[in-house]
Amino acid sequence: MMYGLYGKLTAYEGKRDELAAVLLEAAQSMEAVDHCFLYVVNVSETEPDAVFIYEVWRDQSAHQASLQLDSVKTLIQNGKPLIAGMERMSILNPIGGKGLSK
């Protein structure tokens, strides 16, 4: 079963764009990770300090494994000083739709 996450990262004041750049780098590194189907970085006018990530994985173990990748570990380190808060808004099972390569 596919595994999806929708989460919110709140940046320290004035650090949202810097955090978004780190997460875009994370998304870039996912290009080489076959079992990551989607990793989309979003901002929001209604929450100017937040960065939202919508990600879809082949399954939960694929997501789990990605946390061990050096590239991901480095990005987590880079992001930490910018992050005031983290919220996992939804744990999902994507079942299909446009743009979801299975």
Next chain:
Amino acid sequence: MMYGLYGKLTAYEGKRDELAAVLLEAAQSMEAVDHCFLYVVNVSETEPDAVFIYEVWRDQSAHQASLQLDSVKTLIQNGKPLIAGMERMSILNPIGGKGLSK
């Protein structure tokens, strides 16, 4: 600027799968809509009556225009009897990532 939505539709008890099927049909009809980049249908073990949609559009006007399509109007009609509640959880501006064709 790209326009994104993350929303939750709560089905009447026992109607989640039927609602999910209607939304998968909606996603199918988006295949022909160029300005719809993503339309992903999700369920969640933590919220068994809910269907979550993550969608990305070229911009807000493209999303607005889609609401006038006959296919979308029909699907909204089909979905209405199944929907106990609707919640727009985030209004987003996607800025990039894996799987987001621009």
